[in-house]
Amino acid sequence: MKGPRETDFAYQAVYRYLTQLIGEPASEDRVRLPSLRQLAERLGVSISTIQYAYSLLEKEGRVYSVAKSGYYAFPVSSLNTLSSGNDLLETVYVNARRPGMLVLSADEPALLQPLDSPLLLLERELLRQYPRQPQPTSQPCGELELRAALAVRYTTSPVRCWHADDVYIGADLRGVLEILIAVLCLKDATMVVESPCDWAILRLLQAAGVRVLELPVEANDGLDLGRLKELLESEPVRLVMLSSGVNMPRGSLAPDDNRQSVAQLLERHGSWVLENDCYGELGFEPDNLRFRDLLNPDRLLVFSTFEKVIGPEAPYGYLLSRHLRAELQRHFLLRSFRLSPIRQKAIARLYSSGRIDQHLQVLRRLLKDRKVQMTQLLQERLGDALHVVEPQGGATIWVRSLRQVDVRRVFQRLLKHQVVIAPGELFSLQGLHTQHLRLSHTFAGDHDLGAALGLLGTALRLESID
Template sequence: MKGAREHDFVYQSVYRYLTTLIDDAGGHAAVRMPSLRQLADRLNVSISTVQYAYALLEKEGRVYSIAKSGYYAQALFSLDAPGDGGDLLETVYVSARRPGMCVLSADEPASLQPLDSPLMTLERELLRQYPRQPQTLVQPCGELELRVALAARYTCSTANYWHADDVYIGADLRGVLEILISVLELREAVVVVESPCDWVILRLLESCDVRVIEWPSLAEGEVDLSALEMLLRNEPVRLVVLSSVLSLPQGCGFTREHQQAIAKMLERYGIWVLENDCYSELDERADSQRLRNWLDPDRLLVFSSFEKFIGAEAPFGFVLSRHWRNELQRHFLFRAFRLSPIRQKAIARLLSGGRLDQHLFVLRRMLGERRSSLIQVLRERLGDALQIVEPQGGATVWVRSVRPVDMANVFRRLLKQQIIVAPGELFSLRGLHADHLRLSALNHGERDLSGVIGLLGDALRLSGAR
């Protein structure tokens, strides 16, 4: 434990030790965990440090507490547990959270190099500077210091700038998007999304009775502008959801010429745009432009989250909008998000002090190295079976089988070998991308990547055409 302290927070070492105990317990019954005092004595750390590590595990659902009894490890899911039914997405989620799984589909870029340590250090310093605020002083749209920092980060010129009052911060991205659906009155409205699309966005729109029309924006590497114009001409489109600069899971985006052409078309039809900016900070191109630079600012909203580039300790989602100020303020007030003002201040200091930019430089390089290693192995082992979309950033690689393959069957075969992949059909509501997979090399555990890719190749060969 002493060696770990030199490079890491002590609670993170305790957290890892506890996860090892949970994994070793195995089985399907609840297992009692060591008490706070037992662990503190065993590991030579404070009781508060152990308590914080337990709190993290409790938040993740790995343990639960019983008053006057202690902490217990949650029973593990078996392979025939809920999550292996008809909902493929649920199965992916449940399976990826089982101990010992090789998750070859993870899209958690910040997990490779999280900003937890500097974030927590700033938070401790701020806790000494600021007294605890009474409830009446809590700002429902987010801490002003963070809103000011975000407005400054998104401002790119004197003609295209943002105010702090244009920024709204919520507990997570889903909560923010739910507010937007209500404010924009999107229930039963027509919304066009680029496809493939993040399954969180797709499922949320579907659950809110939004009529979603998918636009395969980069079909075969080319932008199908005529298909988009046909949709705008023939459908009562209320809103278009487009990526800012980096579209995931492909890991690429529109060229500057395509951005300008799309912007002109949307302006001609008077369409509102909701720009997905979640992955823009991971774009590795030095000269890329954000889509919003070409759009009509009077018909633009932007949403994003800190989690993809800071880490799980910064799950907040946010939206920038120059419009619907009264409605947005009212909805954020009704939601009454309980956000830590000190955590928000700490994130603001990371943004405004230059620490985030230093972190992003390192994170992008590390992600690029991981992707390159994965692509190299894919080409060596499966070059004749898969077509690879060369990504320009992010943590994942988008691949397509060169022959018809049942990717759901590929998923099930690999699941039996404790390997998780993300079939392409998850990124569509109408069965598009069935020949695709989203892969990553962020969390293959102790297993040899080349061997895991070999098993993927076996599953592809054994899965017959649909």
């Protein structure tokens, strides 16, 4: 199976430019980098594209942002120390962006079918309709047209309805979640989180001082009701975070009866629920029951991002909440996200015109086809070494080694052959999933996947600790 045609997205070119810029100064002091607007004008790309490239570098620990000041690069000496340290996630990020690597650690579903061209075309048309004004009206919570489009999309009945004032849009998902943590006063508070869980979310909660209790997804793809009941009764749980449909990275879908039982238990306890809807549109069967169809909307918050569906030209994150309006508006105003109103209008038109639904039909089919190819290869080549969880959506596959292995050493061994995988321990803060891996079935470039899986099989045998 070959990867899709190598595509040089604008953010990738900006990322490479910034990496070179970071490496130029020899100073041991911090280096201030150009602003979003300066770089956008210099390179002839959108502010959103610059923001996304900066966010990648920030995740890698190569730059950091200072409120009201801008972005700064760490001194070269500290970068060298950081990339050679023991932080597994940092090692994954750094190596995934080295030239020539086969990146089987990523989770980029839109890579198969990005909507960047239609989005930018719409943006150019809108620029002709809405010429720049000297001082545009400030909308700190996001462009009203996009907020209204999302409210319509999430409304399913007169009871489960949303309005534009319930929707908040930020520059990226991380920024939106940071605001939510502040508004809910989650520092030192207790949250229950499905496990495995996205590593970026886990690291964000950890950095914010949130006490995370992990609720593992069971072998039957459901959640353990007894364990959840025990946690709700014995711990001061402030918030429960659940996947709206497909659990990622596991790619599994809880049975409807389990989902209904979980919802009833949460209702009895009056629990506040945070629904992760980042993959809600990416289930192979789109009409599955979601938690927000079962829960009291007055004790529900929903977050998501456009990036997984549209691609890197739409990095914005968003939040839906019926309550906490004054506090959320205040924090979004203080955060001062710099969002392109025209880009937001263009995304809104993708939704209101039905273009996003047409795109999703194609994207789901491509993802499902790629999943079938990948799982067949895994069964043929590594059926005696790995157990594969059959994914019900998304762009990744969750596998477990059938033998006890040192997965970190497997990871390091594959790096020497320019292959990057995602060890399962990244998706837990409590040492779970140490015998698991997440593998991507969408990747850029022309790579020999069969050969890479052969290398994986060899590494699993060599690093067996039975």
